[in-house]
Amino acid sequence: MNTRDRHTLYTWVAQDGHVPLRLAGGEGAWFRDTDGRRYLDFASVAVNANAGHNHPTIRDAMRGQLDELCVAGPAMWTRVREQAGEALARVTPPGLDRFLFTLGGADAVEHAVKIARLVTGRRHVVCRTNSYHGATLGALAFSDDPRCEPFGPFEAGVIRVKDPWCFHCPWGTAPDVCDRPCVAHVEAAIERAEPQTIAAILMETIPGTQAGYIPPPDYYRRLRTLCDEHGILLILDEVLTGFGRTGRWFGIDHYDARPDMMALGKGITSGHAPLGAVAMSRGIADTFGAKALWTGTTHSAHPISLAAALGNLQAMEEEGLVERSRILGERLAARLTHIKERTGVVADARCLGLYGSLELVDSIDPARVRRAALAAGVHFLARGRCIYVAPPLVIAEEDLDLGLDRIEEVLGSLSHASHPASRLT
Ligand SMILES: Cc1ncc(COP(=O)(O)O)c(C=O)c1O
Numbered sequence: 107m108n109t110r111d112r113h114t115l116y117t118w119v120a121q122d123g124h125v126p127l128r129l130a131g132g133e134g135a136w137f138r139d140t141d142g143r144r145y146l147d148f149a150s151v152a153v154n155a156n157a158g159h160n161h162p163t164i165r166d167a168m169r170g171q172l173d174e175l176c177v178a179g180p181a182m183w184t185r186v187r188e189q190a191g192e193a194l195a196r197v198t199p200p201g202l203d204r205f206l207f208t209l210g211g212a213d214a215v216e217h218a219v220k221i222a223r224l225v226t227g228r229r230h231v232v233c234r235t236n237s238y239h240g241a242t243l244g245a246l247a248f249s250d251d252p253r254c255e256p257f258g259p260f261e262a263g264v265i266r267v268k269d270p271w272c273f274h275c276p277w278g279t280a281p282d283v284c285d286r287p288c289v290a291h292v293e294a295a296i297e298r299a300e301p302q303t304i305a306a307i308l309m310e311t312i313p314g315t316q317a318g319y320i321p322p323p324d325y326y327r328r329l330r331t332l333c334d335e336h337g338i339l340l341i342l343d344e345v346l347t348g349f350g351r352t353g354r355w356f357g358i359d360h361y362d363a364r365p366d367m368m369a370l371g372k373g374i375t376s377g378h379a380p381l382g383a384v385a386m387s388r389g390i391a392d393t394f395g396a397k398a399l400w401t402g403t404t405h406s407a408h409p410i411s412l413a414a415a416l417g418n419l420q421a422m423e424e425e426g427l428v429e430r431s432r433i434l435g436e437r438l439a440a441r442l443t444h445i446k447e448r449t450g451v452v453a454d455a456r457c458l459g460l461y462g463s464l465e466l467v468d469s470i471d472p473a474r475v476r477r478a479a480l481a482a483g484v485h486f487l488a489r490g491r492c493i494y495v496a497p498p499l500v501i502a503e504e505d506l507d508l509g510l511d512r513i514e515e516v517l518g519s520l521s522h523a524s525h526p527a528s529r530l531t
Contacts, residue, residue, distance in 0.1 A: 117241075118253075127485070132159030135501035137485075146509045148486035150498045153314065153461075154372035156349050157421045158498035164378045167417025171409050180207075180406045190412040193419045194383065197355045199364055204391035206384040206399070207407040211345035211371025212240025214382035215248065215308070218367045220401050221384065222306035222339045225393045230299055232265045232292065232307040232338075236316040239308070239343055239369075248308055251316070265299050267292050269313070270321040273454045273465075281322075288321075289328040301336035306366075311357030314346030317492050318456050318463035326363035339366040339390070345382070346461075349373030350422060350499050353432030353459025360458070366390055375414035376421075376498075427499040434506060435459035438495060441510045449517040453491075462495040464513075470520055478516045484509045 110116070110126050128140040137159050138144045150156060157164065171186055178184045187207070195203035206221070208214040219231055231248060238253065239245040246253065247260035254260075268276040270288035277287040296304060307329060312320055326340075333340045342365040347357035351373060354360055358368070367390065371382035422428065439457035442464060446452035454465040466472050472488035479486060487494045495513070497506060 134158040135498045135505050143483070145480070145483050145485045146497075146505055146512075148484055148495050148497045148509050148513075150496050151377050152372070153346050153351065153487070153494075153496045154375075154377040156351060156373035156499050157376035157418055157425075157427060158500040161376060161378070161418070161421050161500075163421040163424070164376060164414055164417035167413045167420070168378065168410055171413030175409050178407070178409050180402050180404065184407070184409050184412070186409050186412045186416060187407050190415050190419075193416055194385070197419065197423075198368070198385045199356065199358060201364060201387050202368060202385045204386050204388055206386070207412070208371075208382035208384065209403055209405060210240075210380050210382045211343075211369060212242040212245035212382075213403065214345065214369035214371050214384050215239040215341075215343055216242065216244040217401055218341045218369050218384045218386075219244070219248065219306060219308060221367065221386065221390065221399075222341060224397075224400060225390055226305045226337065226339060228303055228305040229263045230265055230304040231263060232267055232295060232299075232304060234267055234269055234309050234313070236269050236271070236313060237310055238313075238315050239310070240345070265295050265304070267295050269316075269319070270325050271313075271317070271319045272322065273319060273456075284322070286322065286324070286328065289325065289332070292329065293332055296332065296336060296338070301338065304336065304338050306339040306341045307333060308341045308343065310343040310346070311361075312347050312352060312458060312461070314461075315487075315489050315494075317465060317490065318458075318461055318494065320456060320458055323361065326358065326361040326365075330363040330365075333366075341365060341367045341369065344368045345371040349376075349418075350428035350431045351459055351461050351496065353428070353435045355428055357458075374418065375411060376418045378418065379408075379411040379414035381408070381411035381415055422499075425500065431459040431499045434499075434501065434503065435461075437503070437506065438462050438510070441507075442495070445510065445514050445517060449514065449521050451517050451521040457495075460495075460497055460499055460501075463492045464495070464517075465492050466517075470517070475513075475516055475520065478520070479512055482512045482516065484512045486513075 130140045233248045235250045238249045238251045344356050348370050368385040375381045442455040442462050446455040451467050451470045452464045456463050472493050476488040
């Protein structure tokens with residue numbers, strides 16, 4: 107059977123032999139293929155369908171906008187643009203209530219860096235190892251990931267610092283005696299490069315496709331202090347962690363620090379239309395009172411995408427999805443720990459809200475686990491040594507349990523296959 111179309115290219119895969127999921131429809135945490143087979147979506151598509159598949163409130167908002175106005179320029183006022191700005195300002199951290207709309211996550215990151223350079227007049231950007239900020243050349247330049255490899259040389263001006271990843275602490279420090287060498291390391295890197303050349307620190311608040319590790323509780327407060335001392339702007343990439351994914355509206359809401367800018371995307375429309383945004387402080391926005399905001403793309407602030415964002419925020423607020431993510435997240439965290447203990451093939455289990463990751467031991471191939479689970483009707487992402495559990499925030503409790511049961515079964519069977527003598531009860 108011809109499983110894919112002849113005229114379009116699929117991303118991140120070799121075209122030959124690629125067997126795409128043939129998507130026919132979906133609702134809530136489930137989607138179905140053209141053969142009528144149902145899948146439980148533990149990936150929220152690409153960690154973006156936070157409100158679930160084909161949400162009725164979002165569809166209604168988009169439909170209403172289709173009838174009202176579909177075409178507008180990026181520097182034009184539209185009703186939906188004003189409303190989307192107001193709705194976003196209700197949920198972003200205090201003071202971060204000015205927005206530049208973009209096409210998606212990657213160009214939100216790039217625009218945030220451009221703004222930092224315009225505001226500070228400096229060029230360098232401090233970025234982490236093990237980071238991903240998007241597939242465009244600019245966003246890749248700030249990333250450090252296998253997805254960057256074929257595309258360099260990238261622009262100069264990136265200062266790379268090591269991760270505050272306690273489970274694999276680059277300094278070998280035990281958490282109970284840790285005096286934050288990760289922060290001292292950033293400070294030293296800034297001093298070496300000369301602080302007056304550095305426009306911004308750019309980091310994923312909780313590194314999404316890099317194992318989902320959770321930086322220590324005082325990490326961002328300390329970086330904030332460093333930034334304030336040196337006039338450096340703090341940009342957080344909340345493309346994946348935003349809009350309730352981690353049990354709060356944004357990943358940074360778990361920390362007592364405020365960034366100067368956040369890059370937003372994915373869950374901003376729950377995948378119903380392409381959109382991103384740079385959220386910024388009033389101080390930064392005011393820089394462009396008299397001076398031109400020297401950037402923009404043709405389709406930014408597109409009315410249909412903004413209507414999707416508006417419908418998405420309405421659905422999230424009406425249905426209390428952020429709180430739901432927090433509560434279900436506790437259940438997910440407990441189950442992931444249980445799976446770690448029972449299967450013996452998990453090196454580390456991490457979870458914040460409905461974003462969980464299982465780092466597997468070397469003998470188990472995460473891609474194989476993914477394929478086996480997909481055959482059992484559960485769809486999730488695998489990257490590096492990890493599999494990720496990121497269901498839509500609307501998922502029913504019993505569906506969460508069902509999917510986790512399947513994952514446990516698959517891991518259990520692979521653990522028996524790799525250790526035939528072991529009998530886990
Ligand atoms: C943390 C993070 N930033 C940025 C991006 C890029 O977003 P987009 O694919 O919408 O351009 C991604 C995409 O996966 C991401 O995970």
